[in-house]
Amino acid sequence: MNIVVCIKRVPATDSRIKIGADGTSIDPAQIEWIISPYDEFAVEAALQMKEAAGGGEVTILTLGPAESTKELRTCLAMGADKAVLLKDADASSRDATATAALLAEAIGDLNADLVLCGKQAIDRDQGQVGTLLAAKLGLPCVTEIRKLEITDGKANVERAGEDGTSETYNVALPAVLTCTKGLNEPRYASLKGIMMAKKKPIDERDVSAADGALQLASLELPPPRRDGRIVGEGVEAVPELVRLLREEAKVL
Amino acid sequence: MAGEILVYVEQKGGAAKRASLEALTLGAKLAAARSSAAHAIVAGDSAADAAAECARYGAAKVLVLDTDPKDTHALAAAVAGVANDVALVLLAHTAKGKDLGPRIAGALNAPLASDCTAISNEGDTLVARRPVFAGKAIATVKPASGTLIASLRPNAVPAEESAADGAVENVSGAAPSTGLGAVLAEILAAADEKIALTEAAVVVSGGRGLKGPENFGMIEDLAAALGGAVGASRAVCDAGWRPHTEQVGQTGKVVSPNLYIAVAISGAIQHLAGMRTSNFIVAINSDAEAPIFKVADYGIVGDAFEIVPKLTEAVAALKAQG
Numbered sequence: 001m002n003i004v005v006c007i008k009r010v011p012a013t014d015s016r017i018k019i020g021a022d023g024t025s026i027d028p029a030q031i032e033w034i035i036s037p038y039d040e041f042a043v044e045a046a047l048q049m050k051e052a053a054g055g056g057e058v059t060i061l062t063l064g065p066a067e068s069t070k071e072l073r074t075c076l077a078m079g080a081d082k083a084v085l086l087k088d089a090d091a092s093s094r095d096a097t098a099t100a101a102l103l104a105e106a107i108g109d110l111n112a113d114l115v116l117c118g119k120q121a122i123d124r125d126q127g128q129v130g131t132l133l134a135a136k137l138g139l140p141c142v143t144e145i146r147k148l149e150i151t152d153g154k155a156n157v158e159r160a161g162e163d164g165t166s167e168t169y170n171v172a173l174p175a176v177l178t179c180t181k182g183l184n185e186p187r188y189a190s191l192k193g194i195m196m197a198k199k200k201p202i203d204e205r206d207v208s209a210a211d212g213a214l215q216l217a218s219l220e221l222p223p224p225r226r227d228g229r230i231v232g233e234g235v236e237a238v239p240e241l242v243r244l245l246r247e248e249a250k251v252l
Numbered sequence: 253m254a255g256e257i258l259v260y261v262e263q264k265g266g267a268a269k270r271a272s273l274e275a276l277t278l279g280a281k282l283a284a285a286r287s288s289a290a291h292a293i294v295a296g297d298s299a300a301d302a303a304a305e306c307a308r309y310g311a312a313k314v315l316v317l318d319t320d321p322k323d324t325h326a327l328a329a330a331v332a333g334v335a336n337d338v339a340l341v342l343l344a345h346t347a348k349g350k351d352l353g354p355r356i357a358g359a360l361n362a363p364l365a366s367d368c369t370a371i372s373n374e375g376d377t378l379v380a381r382r383p384v385f386a387g388k389a390i391a392t393v394k395p396a397s398g399t400l401i402a403s404l405r406p407n408a409v410p411a412e413e414s415a416a417d418g419a420v421e422n423v424s425g426a427a428p429s430t431g432l433g434a435v436l437a438e439i440l441a442a443a444d445e446k447i448a449l450t451e452a453a454v455v456v457s458g459g460r461g462l463k464g465p466e467n468f469g470m471i472e473d474l475a476a477a478l479g480g481a482v483g484a485s486r487a488v489c490d491a492g493w494r495p496h497t498e499q500v501g502q503t504g505k506v507v508s509p510n511l512y513i514a515v516a517i518s519g520a521i522q523h524l525a526g527m528r529t530s531n532f533i534v535a536i537n538s539d540a541e542a543p544i545f546k547v548a549d550y551g552i553v554g555d556a557f558e559i560v561p562k563l564t565e566a567v568a569a570l571k572a573q574g
Contacts, residue, residue: 013502013522017388026389037503096354097363122502124384124391126366128354135358140434141325143351146496156437160497162262162347164442172433181503182496214363214400217379217392225528225547230540234554238562241534242570244550249532251454251511252478252570 001056001150003046004112006103006129007039007075008121009068010092017221024219025093035071038118040186041179045148046116047079048184053150057081059110063102064091069202076197077189083202084110088209092123095212100132102207107137114155115176119144130178140175146182254337257283257290259311262321262348266301268294271344271451273309273411275404278371279342280310280414285373288339289313292418293331296321300420307418309411318424322436324348328355334423335360338399340378342371345403346451353403364401365393367506369408369529378402386502386525406451407508407531447481449498454480455509455527457500458488461516461538461556465493470560471515477567483507483527485517501526516556519544536560 011017011031018027035043046058060075060083062068068091072083086102088094094102107115115137120127127143134141147158154170157177161167171177189197231237231244246252259279261272268276276292283290292311294302295318303314319330331352335341341356343349345367357364365371365380369390372379378400384391394400449455456475458468468482475482484494486501500507502522512530517523519535519542527533528547535548536556545551552559 011385013386013525014520015385015388016521017385019389026385095363097357097361122386125382125386125506126364127350128357128364128366131351131354132358135355141355142434143354160347161439163448164446164497166440166442168437168440170435170437175434180496181499211396212363213396214365214393215396217394219384219389219391222383222387222390222528225533226549228533228545228547228549228551230545230551230553232552234552235558235562237552237554238559238566241550241552241563242566245511245532245534246570249511249549251532252567 001049001053001113002059002111003049003056003114003116004059004061004107004110005039005042005046005075005080006115006117006133007043007060007062007071008036008123009033009062009064009071010036010121010123013037013122019219019221024216026219033067033070035074036118036121038120038122038179038181041181041183042116042118043075043078043080044184044186045179047187049150059084061103061106062086063088063094063099063207065089072202073197074189076200077193078187079193082200085202085204086207087204088207093216094209095214096126096128096132097213098209100129100136102209103129104133104136113174115139115174117176117178119178119180130176134176137176140171141177142169142171142175143178144180145177146180148177148183253334255286255339256288257340257342258335258338259290259292260331260341260343260352261292261294261302261306262344262346263294263296263299263302266298268302268305269344269346270411271346271406274406274409275342275344276306276309276311277412278404278409279340280416282340282371282373282378286339291315293317293334295319295327295330303418303420307416308413310414310416311418312416314418314420316420316422318422322439324351325355325434328352328359331356332359335399341399341401343403345405347448349403353401357401360399360401362399362401363395364403366403367405368402369405371402371404383506383529386506386522387528388525405508407453407510449481449483449505450507452481452509454478454511455483455500455507456480456513456515457483457485457517458515459485459517460487468494470564474513474560474564474567477564477571478511480509485523514544514548515560517544518542519547
């Protein structure tokens with residue numbers, strides 16, 4: 001089985017965000033870059049499926065700046081076979097439509113039986129590239145899966161539905177699935193894996209994106225929260241807290 | 253429908269979801285300012301029963317789709333089928349909305365601004381504000397042209413009544429199921445129906461300071477007294493004390509309730525990202541230096557094991573008074 005996993009290079013979750021001089025991007029100084037955490041679940045799921053099947057190929061695909069080879073090498077060190085980098089210096093500001101179009105074009109010649117994505121990248125938090133990718137490829141899509149099993153050429157997946165329900169889908173392959181936390185525990189690359197990854201191929205391609213359908217007008221820091229106060233210490237402060245919640249905040 | 257606004261309203265047993273009524277309220281206001289109209293779209297069993305409620309929140313017309321909303325892909329196709337040339341298709345950024353929005357965007361080949369906290373008219377253009385980097389920054393976005401699809405974060409705007417006609421129009425012959433081979437096999441109900449974390453008006457979250465999963469009873473009790481939902485920090489979920497579905501933070505749920513109570517949570521940056529847009533934040537922590545106090549409106553320094561039960565008692569007493 002050929003599995004393609006789409007990943008994105010994003011700022012680490014503990015990054016402090018500063019706005020860049022252009023007012024539409026972030027200041028990259030002092031940012032530590034990582035694989036978007038939800039994408040790691042997708043990578044791990046692909047590796048587990050390949051191991052269970054005793055064969056197949058896992059290809060990692062990303063649209064990103066040239067530096068994304070670092071994240072791709074990490075995936076290769078985890079055990080993926082090869083990687084494709086669609087080089088785009090402005091990848092992080094591409095809208096979902098343009099991103100999905102470029103990924104779909106690349107997937108077109110990778111002969112994928114299954115495409116896995118994270119449920120969202122933790123930079124733009126759009127949560128739509130996987131679904132749009134499926135629409136472009138004309139494939140079924142189930143989002144935010146937390147269980148995955150392949151039997152008889154079908155993917156059986158579970159996702160959280162509305163009101164605490166759990167939904168199970170049987171999905172004909174090929175398909176696009178987006179992954180969320182709970183699906184698995186992503187592995188760390190072994191030393192041997194890191195050594196082997198150095199010899200694995202990364203196919204770097206230059207791409208040019210179409211204009212986005214959703215334009216980014218500006219990026220700004222959120223307004224600071226109003227000043228708070230310490231109401232008091234210990235249980236003696238409870239009546240005052242309740243009074244404030246009722247009379248000042250009016251939330252009780 | 254050219255230039256008009258469509259709002260997909262989720263309903264259950266004929267009652268509209270509050271988050272959907274918030275979206276409808278916003279849609280009606282945007283439409284009024286454009287001298288246009290906002291229409292509600294409902295689907296599913298007893299959908300027609302929700303029509304009167306939709307009208308009270310500003311729907312000029314209520315389109316009742318002959319489609320099973322459980323099949324999200326077919327629902328998206330049906331919504332897209334009535335959305336020709338509209339200015340905006342608006343929905344709530346709920347569990348359903350998150351799955352539905354991108355499918356409508358795919359079907360209409362129109363851009364989606366997801367999880368918006370505000371949408372306004374700028375001349376003829378609709379401009380949306382949405383948190384990015386889990387709320388560490390706010391992006392202002394607008395469509396290059398044509399229809400915008402947008403999902404609205406629950407609790408971002410109030411649901412307000414403003415009577416409109418609400419004439420019911422049945423839309424049948426909706427697109428057949430186009431699930432493209434993703435077949436919904438079963439839906440397992442939750443053991444007990446809980447308020448969705450991202451839609452709750454009150455969220456009470458517990459952190460590692462609670463020392464163990466056995467101590468979350470008091471968090472559940474306080475949440476129950478407030479009619480809210482239970483959340484947890486990443487450390488707590490990673491330790492397996494609580495399910496991942498309750499995690500609040502950058503790699504969990506982003507919540508924006510009217511009242512957020514953080515109990516024994518220090519306030520790591522990735523947690524703050526997931527709750528800082530809450531209207532009011534209360535922090536209870538034994539460490540006066542904990543970063544959570546920097547975003548809290550009201551803080552109590554002290555032992556959560558003593559404070560939380562007292563707070564629950566006080567809230568219950570207040571609610572009993574009515």
